Amino acid sequence: METFDLSRLTDFDFEAVCKDIFEAEYGFPLEIFSPGADAGIDLRYLHAGGSELVVQCKHWVRSPRSKLVAYIRDIESRKVKKLRPSRYVLATSAELTKDAKDKIYKALTPYVTTPSDIYGRHELDALLRKHENIVRRHLRLWLTSASVLSSLLHKSILTRSRQLANDLDTTLRTYAPNESYARAAELLEARHSCVIAGIPGIGKTTLAHVLCAKYVSASYELIEVSSDLEEANALWDDDVPQIFYYDDFLGQTALEEKLGKNEDSRLLSLMRRVATARNKRFVLTTREYILAQARQRYEKLDRHRFDLHTCVVDIADYTYRTRGEILYNHIYMSGLSRELKERFADPRVYLPIIRHPNFNPRIIAATVAEAELLSSDPEDVDRRIIENLHSPRSIWSHIVNHQLKEAEVHLLELIFSVSRDISFQDVQEIWTSLDGSLRQLRHSISILEGTMVRTYRKSSKVFLGFHNPSVRDFMRDYLLEEQGGFLSLIRRFSHFEQVENILITVSVRAEALQLFMANKALLEEAATRSYDSPGLHDDGVNRSVDLAHRARVYLHLGEVLDSEVILDCAHRMLDEDDAIDNAYDPHDVVEIVQILHGANRQSLRRMFPDALQAAMEWIKGDLSSWPLLASAKSFFEELSGIVPESEVQEIEDRMQAEAQDLIRGWSEEGPDSMSDHSIMEDVLAYASEYANPEEIFDGYAEAVAQMPYSDWDEPEFNRREVGSSDSCSSLLEESRAVASMMESLRDDD
Structure with a gap:
């Protein structure tokens, strides 16, 4: 039997819900009065004959039931006697015993004509079950229903991410419904995937949480993807309704935190797989400008028309x-x-x-x-x-400059020094290596947690990260202004990931280059000290121990800083026989080849032939499937003019042969063939680039005809357009509603 946690509603929510309940019960509209000056009236109806019905709503959550009874007896009863209504109804969120109800009835007689006109928590629950449309109309009420809350506390969710469950719970307490929710919900239901984009702080993650809660309440299993899409594929269960959630899937602050090997292909493959699965949904969030950068860098993302799957949260959504x-x-x-x-x-x-x-x-x-x-x-x-709205940085500036002790600021600097969240084990090791005490570390975490820092557990490890991306943005600016502190931090670098963050800082803040060039020797010492450091702990794929990735970072940083010392470190990494052979990310390999090919230094130019040969062998090492062939083609296209034309033609010939086989099979068997629908979509798109695909690929027309409908020309679910609803009359109504809402903060309870 469904119940509702009315204590999680605000006073204003409770009054609005009561209005709808009693209008549905009585069959006539009720006037609603602003709190504070109502003289005991929240809702009222004047009958044609002059009789008056008054409904008083008491959201009683912070004081015991006995105080409610005393308040009704000593204060509310006096108001009722002055009003002298024909009928008085009391609704309260408190749970009423028979004794409490009898005392309230006695205090309000004769205006409460029957004890059944006194509604406590259980009576309101029964009315809400009776009028389900009211529950759906009030999103915050529905999101606090027992089914939603119990689903969020389900063991399977807590096992994977207790922190996510806590975050969802917090979000549901403060969420304010707006037009972006309807757009995103419609998009997610229609396409099964929804990319939520927008500026920092606009409410992308909040909207994603509410969407996840909606599907969790419908018995969907929630899967949080943290760093690698293989997490989603590994937990995929055809028979179980599932919603996958990937927050900041393109990184928090810059595209340098980019997709891993074939991650763009795997992302699109998962989205297509979800699109064809009746019981699967996929929610992703990203900053809008990072999404634009990704579509420029990754051809497949641009070709996929991400805009058709994107809901942009805009300030216009906030009426x-x-x-x-x-x-x-x-x-x-x-x-x-x-x-x-x-x-x-x-x-x-x-x-x-x-x-x-x-x-x-x-x-x-x-x-x-x-x-x-x-x-x-x-x-x-x-x-x-107001100050923080004028200058968003000031909120963190005020805390760091006026409220935190030195140790707490050092912890923020340490977390910033790597480009991603860091395990407590690594924080502890780095902290103690700098002569900090564990007691001091734990105290600093306890001070910062909940405002600037968050902790969470994954795969049996505790991780620390910034509470949201704006803290990292602030710390970058803070350190670039407090240059002495930044240089002191660099002197303490001992891990590759910290050096990598220097490159990311240069890519997003041009003024950082001037500081680093002026202190190049310091950077060179840190890079030399860190290039062969052990990787930091991670709960996913540990890319930090990938020599090709490290070599790419050092080559790029060495070129940017014009540093022979850093380039020599990269040279030593590439001298390792398996540096490129064991690469994880093809973009690392592409950039290594491109940098060596365009280098002016003879030492780097001499490395180019061997690196190119190793790169071609690496990408051609496994061409056993269409996705691997497509990845190889993309790889060679990025190295156009560098890779011999014969190599490019070999891949093209193999792709054409593979496409012929796949199209022939699909034309004969359609969805019943062994080929995956998402792969066939790519194959047919490849074939369509030929001037005469029907002549080259047997069964091409039949294969196209057997594909499910295409969504290329479907309407977009994008920004809200300001229209006639934003009229002066509606604004006046909104102003009155807000005034009433804020006035309810003057609380009797």
Whole structure:
């Protein structure tokens, strides 16, 4: 039997739900009054004969039931006597015993004409089960139903990612529905995959969490993909409804954190596999500008028309009312004092925030969290929100410069020094090697967790990372401004991943190059010290021990810094017989060949022939399937003008022969053939590039006819267009709703 955790609703949510419940029960519309000045009236109906029905809604979650009974007896009953309604109905989220109900009935007689006009938690649950359409209409109510919450606590989810379950739970408490949800939900249901894109902090991950919760409540198993798509394929179960979730699938801050070997092909293959599976869904998030970069770099991603699978979360999605709900939900659900919450009922406090041109949900959440956990002067929280909206960096700047101790700042610097989350084991080893105490480390983590740092467990390891990408962005800028601190950090580098982050920093901040060039000797010492370091622990594929990857980073960094020392380290890596043979990422191999081919230094030019030969042998080592052939073709196309034409032609001939076999089989058997639908889509796209595919590929027309419908020309699910709904009258209605919502922060409970 479905139940609802009404305690997780806000006061405003509760009143809106009660309005819909009693309108459905009584069959007539109810007036709703703003909290605070209602004199005991939340909802009212005036009958034609002059009689009056009054409904009072008491969301009672922070005080015991006995205090509710006392409040009704001592305060509410006086209001009711002044009103003298024909009928008075009380609805409360508190669980009422028979004794409590009898006492309330006695206090409100004769205006409560029967005890059945007193609705506690169980009675409201029964009405919500009766009127399921109301539950679906109120997204936040539905997301707090027992089925959703129990699904999030299911053992299979907790086993894979307890942190994700906690994150989903937190999201559901503060989420404010907006137009992006409807677009993304429609897209996910229609295409089974949805790429959520947008600017930093706009709410991409929040939207993804809500979509995941929706499907989890429908008995879908939630699979979080952390670093490698093989995680999804390994856990794929044809018989089980599953939703796969891949946050920041292209990296958090730059494309340098790029897709691994054939990851672009595997990504598209998984999306196609999901598209043809009735019981599978796939949700991905990325920053919009990184998605644009990826489509430029990876031809397959561009050809796939990612825009047809992309929902862009835009500031236009946040109407006046949505902004008000976001602010209200974060204040209401926070641990701030009652007095401080009541400050936000003042229009002079909330209006500048809601109307701010830089309104950003992440800044609201982060500033409130700061006030809860760190701020020495929390009564300034509204001023701090405005400051942070004016200058988004200021939220982290205020914490780092005014509230953190030296050890805590050093921990932030250590986490920043690598380009991804880092295991606690590695943090501990690096920390103690720098003469820091474990007690100090654990204390620093406890201070930072929840605001700037998060910890989570995966594959039996505890990992640390920044709470969200904006913290990494801030730390990069902070260190580039505090150059002495950055140079001191580099002096302590001992791992390859830290040197790699230098290259990433140069790629996203041009001013970093000037600093590094001026201190090249320091960088060279760090690179020499770190080039053969053991890789950091990872729960997925540990790319840091890939010599080809390391060589590519050192070649690129050596070229950027014009450093013979760093290039010599790369030379030594490539001298290893299996450096390219054991490469993981084809883009590393391509860049190595390109750099050596275009190098001015004779030492690098001399390495080019052997590297090219090793690269060609590596990519041709296994051409046993269409995806491997397509990867080889893409590899050689990137090295056009470098790879001998005979090698390119050999791959083309083999692809044509493979395509002929696959098309012939599909034309005869269609979906019943041994070929995967997603692969056939690629094969037919390849064949269509020929001027006369029907003549070259037997059965081409028949094969095309047997393919499921194409979605190339389907409508896009993209940004919200501002239309007639954004009228002056609707804005006035939204303004009244927000005023009523914020006024409810003046709480009787």
